Amino acid sequence: MHSFFFNYVPGNSLIHHLDPRTKLLAVMVASIFIFNAETFLELVTIAGFFVIIAFISGVNYSIFLKSLRPMSLFFIFLFFIQLFLSEGKPIFTIGFINPTYEGLITGLQITTRFIFLILFASILTATTQPVMITSGIERLIRPLPLKYIGVSSFDIATMMSLSIRFIPLLFDNAKKIQYAQMSRGMDFKNNIFKSFSSVAVPLIMSTKRTAQDIAIAMESRCYQGIYRTSLFELEMKNADWIVLLGISIMVLLFMFLI
Amino acid sequence: MIDIKNLVYQYESNSKYPVLDRLNIQIKKGEFVSIVGENGCGKSTLVQHLNALLIPSKGTVQIEGLDTKKQSNIWSIRQKVGMVFQNPQSQFIGTTVQEDVAFGPENLALSNHEIQTRVNDALEQVGMLDFKEYNPMSLSGGQKQCVAIAGVLAMKPEYIVLDEITSMLDDKSQKTISDIIKHLQKNGITIIYVTHRIKDVVNSDRIIVMSKGRILYNDKPQTVLEEPSLPESGIEIPPIVELANRLKRDGIIDTYNNKNLPFSNKELLEDLCQSI
Amino acid sequence: MSINIKNVDYSYNKNTQLETRVLENINLTIDKNEFVGITGKIGSGKSTLIKLFNGLFVPDNGYVHVDRVDASDKKTRKKVGLLFQNPHEQLFSKTVYEEIAFAPSNFGIKGDDLTERVHESLHLVGLDSKITDMSPFKLSGGEMRRVALAGVLAMKPEYLILDEPTSGMDIKGKKELYSNLKRIHSTGACVIIVSHQIDDLLPVVNKIVLMDDGKMTFAGTPSEYLENISSPVPEITQLMRGLRSKGFNVRNDVLTVDDAYGQIKNLLTKK
Numbered sequence: 001m002h003s004f005f006f007n008y009v010p011g012n013s014l015i016h017h018l019d020p021r022t023k024l025l026a027v028m029v030a031s032i033f034i035f036n037a038e039t040f041l042e043l044v045t046i047a048g049f050f051v052i053i054a055f056i057s058g059v060n061y062s063i064f065l066k067s068l069r070p071m072s073l074f075f076i077f078l079f080f081i082q083l084f085l086s087e088g089k090p091i092f093t094i095g096f097i098n099p100t101y102e103g104l105i106t107g108l109q110i111t112t113r114f115i116f117l118i119l120f121a122s123i124l125t126a127t128t129q130p131v132m133i134t135s136g137i138e139r140l141i142r143p144l145p146l147k148y149i150g151v152s153s154f155d156i157a158t159m160m161s162l163s164i165r166f167i168p169l170l171f172d173n174a175k176k177i178q179y180a181q182m183s184r185g186m187d188f189k190n191n192i193f194k195s196f197s198s199v200a201v202p203l204i205m206s207t208k209r210t211a212q213d214i215a216i217a218m219e220s221r222c223y224q225g226i227y228r229t230s231l232f233e234l235e236m237k238n239a240d241w242i243v244l245l246g247i248s249i250m251v252l253l254f255m256f257l258i
Numbered sequence: 259m260i261d262i263k264n265l266v267y268q269y270e271s272n273s274k275y276p277v278l279d280r281l282n283i284q285i286k287k288g289e290f291v292s293i294v295g296e297n298g299c300g301k302s303t304l305v306q307h308l309n310a311l312l313i314p315s316k317g318t319v320q321i322e323g324l325d326t327k328k329q330s331n332i333w334s335i336r337q338k339v340g341m342v343f344q345n346p347q348s349q350f351i352g353t354t355v356q357e358d359v360a361f362g363p364e365n366l367a368l369s370n371h372e373i374q375t376r377v378n379d380a381l382e383q384v385g386m387l388d389f390k391e392y393n394p395m396s397l398s399g400g401q402k403q404c405v406a407i408a409g410v411l412a413m414k415p416e417y418i419v420l421d422e423i424t425s426m427l428d429d430k431s432q433k434t435i436s437d438i439i440k441h442l443q444k445n446g447i448t449i450i451y452v453t454h455r456i457k458d459v460v461n462s463d464r465i466i467v468m469s470k471g472r473i474l475y476n477d478k479p480q481t482v483l484e485e486p487s488l489p490e491s492g493i494e495i496p497p498i499v500e501l502a503n504r505l506k507r508d509g510i511i512d513t514y515n516n517k518n519l520p521f522s523n524k525e526l527l528e529d530l531c532q533s534i
Numbered sequence: 535m536s537i538n539i540k541n542v543d544y545s546y547n548k549n550t551q552l553e554t555r556v557l558e559n560i561n562l563t564i565d566k567n568e569f570v571g572i573t574g575k576i577g578s579g580k581s582t583l584i585k586l587f588n589g590l591f592v593p594d595n596g597y598v599h600v601d602r603v604d605a606s607d608k609k610t611r612k613k614v615g616l617l618f619q620n621p622h623e624q625l626f627s628k629t630v631y632e633e634i635a636f637a638p639s640n641f642g643i644k645g646d647d648l649t650e651r652v653h654e655s656l657h658l659v660g661l662d663s664k665i666t667d668m669s670p671f672k673l674s675g676g677e678m679r680r681v682a683l684a685g686v687l688a689m690k691p692e693y694l695i696l697d698e699p700t701s702g703m704d705i706k707g708k709k710e711l712y713s714n715l716k717r718i719h720s721t722g723a724c725v726i727i728v729s730h731q732i733d734d735l736l737p738v739v740n741k742i743v744l745m746d747d748g749k750m751t752f753a754g755t756p757s758e759y760l761e762n763i764s765s766p767v768p769e770i771t772q773l774m775r776g777l778r779s780k781g782f783n784v785r786n787d788v789l790t791v792d793d794a795y796g797q798i799k800n801l802l803t804k805k
């Protein structure tokens with residue numbers, strides 16, 4: 001049920017064991033490459049990298065593909081925007097509508113880029129527990145002078161893990177309300193509009209309540225938004241340094257080659 | 259020591275009458291105090307004052323001299339007083355059982371090794387170690403209660419407030435919890451225990467019986483449970499105690515040991531074997 | 535007229551890596567005129583089982599029929615009233631009134647009849663009519679459970695299923711509830727209670743179902759239960775069994791304080 005959003009797939013692969021910071025940096029570097037990739041060859045190389053890394057992670061490819069599903073409308077939208085709004089040689093013209101060859105190319109390019117972006121990010125989420133991702137991010141941003149804007153890296157990390165927890169909770173709450181109403185004679189199949197409205201209002205209230213409850217629970221367990229430690233200590237191992245070295249070499253190579 | 263003086267509390271949305279009415283309670287360090295009383299008499303409202311989640315409308319609540327009204331005391335108060343809420347559902351913060359139990363110790367900025375030990379110990383104690391990778395929201399009612407208890411145990415507070423934590427537990431887990439309480443007691447931890455099951459409270463040092471925001475009785479279990487008007491105040495007398503009461507009235511079990519009533523099954527059985 | 539459960543399996547998180555089987559090959563028939571208690575360790579599958587009875591969950595294998603019709607059918611759901619274990623799972627309305635009126639108004643009850651039904655249900659659970667305008671979430675734990683209960687009683691279901699209705703309730707509420715349930719049962723409704731408090735169940739029910747780790751390990755009358763099952767049993771029963779094992783001549787199915795007292799007196803007079 002929840003696997004839809006943050007589909008961590010337990011495993012024992014090399015990728016699973018990397019420090020989340022390594023993986024976060026790797027995803028960042030990967031996205032820079034992806035956004036600079038223009039030629040067909042470059043995109044194929046990136047695809048090759050994806051296939052290899054995904055294979056090492058031991059996670060079934062179908063899980064990565066599934067992570068694209070929630071975004072599919074966005075991809076289609078992106079593609080058509082490019083196709084119809086780019087200047088260039090028209091493929092055909094009917095009234096306003098004139099898709100161009102240039103649009104087709106950029107549309108494909110941009111959509112492919114976004115697809116790869118999601119795919120690489122999904123390697124991160126599939127092989128890293130959400131809490132590890134947030135503590136990785138917390139460690140990476142801790143040196144930033146955030147206190148001048150009134151938050152701490154701990155606040156940000158807690159906010160992130162709470163939102164990670166909140167999305168499935170929202171679905172849980174909706175389901176609970178639906179069950180409670182079904183058990184007491186609400187017929188959800190009969191009148192779509194009525195069933196929507198009868199869940200929507202309680203859902204908003206219950207979400208608000210849940211947020212308050214969690215805030216109280218956090219306070220009573222001493223949360224202050226200041227320095228806190230973590231159950232999972234992040235530790236850079238040899239494998240992490242090797243991967244980071246590999247990434248740096250690649251970056252340097254590209255900078256000098258291109 | 260907990261010192262409650264003239265505590266009055268009134269919910270904003272419920273303005274007609276105060277839910278707590280001029281309460282005076284002292285709880286010594288290391289004491290095990292049970293609080294009982296009918297639904298809506300103010301037990302949960304009272305105990306939420308102990309770690310400053312609620313602030314008195316009138317009167318004061320002091321934890322080892324720290325007034326809960328003072329904002330600067332709140333952090334130390336919450337560190338001293340751990341609290342398990344009545345509804346386990348709304349107190350989970352982590353996405354997995356172990357993350358949730360770790361949340362408190364993380365805030366205490368303990369070392370990573372220490373957190374891991376505490377999380378594992380606490381989960382082991384309540385018998386939920388096998389579930390540490392599970393999502394706490396998808397546990398059964400009783401399992402949730404156990405995890406909620408572990409979350410507070412892992413913080414090792416000096417005072418523990420338990421608000422009806424065994425209401426959905428089976429005999430075995432209830433036994434586990436009362437063993438945990440005994441263990442805490444031995445280590446000098448103060449326990450404030452809200453419950454409807456009088457069976458759970460016979461081992462406590464003191465029972466506070468509340469009614470409509472006031473204190474009805476505040477005494478040793480022996481004294482309170484022999485109180486003839488107790489059933490009228492909506493308090494259940496455990497069957498074993500009732501039986502013992504009746505046998506004692508008939509002089510059947512009194513002969514052997516006059517010090518107090520046998521409260522547990524085992525004690526009564528021993529007494530009976532002696533006297534029959 | 536009965537609930538029939540045949541070869542039922544149920545798993546959570548089906549077709550994912552987290553799939554866990556929580557019910558295994560359950561076979562059970564509950565007749566309309568029965569008063570049933572379901573008990574068993576925490577996490578043994580009781581709450582899951584009863585969610586199959588009103589069709590919220592659909593079994594992976596086998597079937598659950600209510601009066602010969604599938605439990606998830608719209609018409610059967612009206613016959614089955616279910617109280618969830620946690621009142622927070624059940625309550626969703628802005629006010630206590632709306633909460634209790636929800637089911638009857640879905641069944642077409644309106645106006646004065648509806649108001650009357652709401653007050654009647656509030657009365658049944660021992661709550662004051664003054665609280666109808668309050669938010670159910672600003673009540674104490676026990677009061678909240680009573681509101682949830684009133685919401686189910688207001689349905690007047692033919693099969694009334696309650697998941698731990700007395701947890702968090704004071705003794706007065708508990709006694710009233712059981713006497714109300716006995717009355718409801720005597721008017722022809724089937725009552726099914728999930729509870730850990732075997733002391734409460736044994737004296738009132740005519741069938742006990744024991745769950746263990748997703749399997750049904752016992753189903754039978756209370757006296758069969760006391761004959762065959764060593765735990766859980768009420769404390770009084772344990773005590774008397776203790777005496778019995780010490781060689782005293784007392785019965786092993788003593789349930790009440792009165793009975794135990796009588797037996798012990800008997801021992802003394804015989805001596």
Ligand SMILES: Nc1ncnc2c1ncn2[C@@H]1O[C@H](COP(=O)(O)OP(=O)(O)OP(=O)(O)O)[C@@H](O)[C@H]1O
Nearest residue numbers: 269272297298299300301302303672673674675676
């Ligand atoms: N958030 C709130 N807003 C307004 N009134 C409240 C709120 N919470 C509780 N009350 C009211 O205050 C009174 C005391 O509630 P409290 O929760 O302290 O009772 P309790 O003794 O814990 O009862 P229970 O045994 O049912 O848990 C009740 O009458 C209740 O309706």
Ligand SMILES: Nc1ncnc2c1ncn2[C@@H]1O[C@H](COP(=O)(O)OP(=O)(O)OP(=O)(O)O)[C@@H](O)[C@H]1O
Nearest residue numbers: 396397398399400546556576577578579580581582
């Ligand atoms: N939503 C869920 N997702 C996944 N697993 C669940 C879910 N709900 C319950 N479980 C698991 O299924 C098993 C049976 O749970 P269930 O709630 O039916 O137990 P129960 O007998 O009612 O226990 P209790 O007495 O504690 O309420 C438990 O091991 C629980 O962890």
Ligand SMILES: [Mg+2]
Nearest residue numbers: 302344674675
């Ligand atoms: Mg309470």
Ligand SMILES: [Mg+2]
Nearest residue numbers: 398399581619
């Ligand atoms: Mg249950």
